[in-house]
Amino acid sequence: MEDFMLPCLNKKFFGVECLGCGLQRSISLLIQGEFTAAFVMYPAVYPLLSLLIFVGVNFFYPVKFYGKIVAILGGLTALVMVVSYLLKYL
Template sequence: MKFLLLQTEDYLLPCLNKQMFGVECPGCGIQRSLVLLSKGEFVEAFKMYPAIYTLLLLALFILLNFKMKFKNSKRIIITLAIINVLIIVISYFIKMNHLIN
C-alpha cells in the first residue's frame, strides 16, 4: 500500500495558477490533502485543505442520492455546496493573508 501512495504523490497535478502567476488558487492543497487522508493523517489533511471533509460529505451525499432519493435533496446539496464555498473562500483568504504578512 505504501508503494501505491508513493506513486500517487509522484503524479499529482501542478497548479497552473501558481505556475503562471505565482499565486496559489483556492483549490491548491486538495490533492495533497486526499493523499494525507489515504495515509490516515486526518489532522494534517484538514490543515492542508480545510474543506476536505465537507467536500467528501457533499460527494458522498450526491452519490447516495443517485441510489436512494432523499427528501429535500436539492436543498441539502445546495446547503452543503454553500458551506463548502464559504470554507474554501475563507480558508483561501486566511492563507493569502498569512503569505502577505
C-alpha cells in the same frame, strides 16, 4: 502517489495559489490516514467529501429535500474554501 499529482497551473503561471491548491495532497493524506494533516492542508476537504458522499448516496437512495441539502453543503464548502483562502494570505 505524490509523483503523479497535477501541478497547479495558476500557481505555475501567475505565482498565486488558487482556491483548490492543496486538495490533491489533502486527499493523499486522507488515504494515508492523516486526518488532521489533511484538514490543515486543505480545510474544505471534509465539507467537500460530505457533499460528494451525499450526492453518491442519493443516486441509489433518493432524498426528499435533495436540492436544499446539496445547496447547503455546496454553500458550506464554498464558504470554507473562500475563508481558508483569505486566511492564508492575511
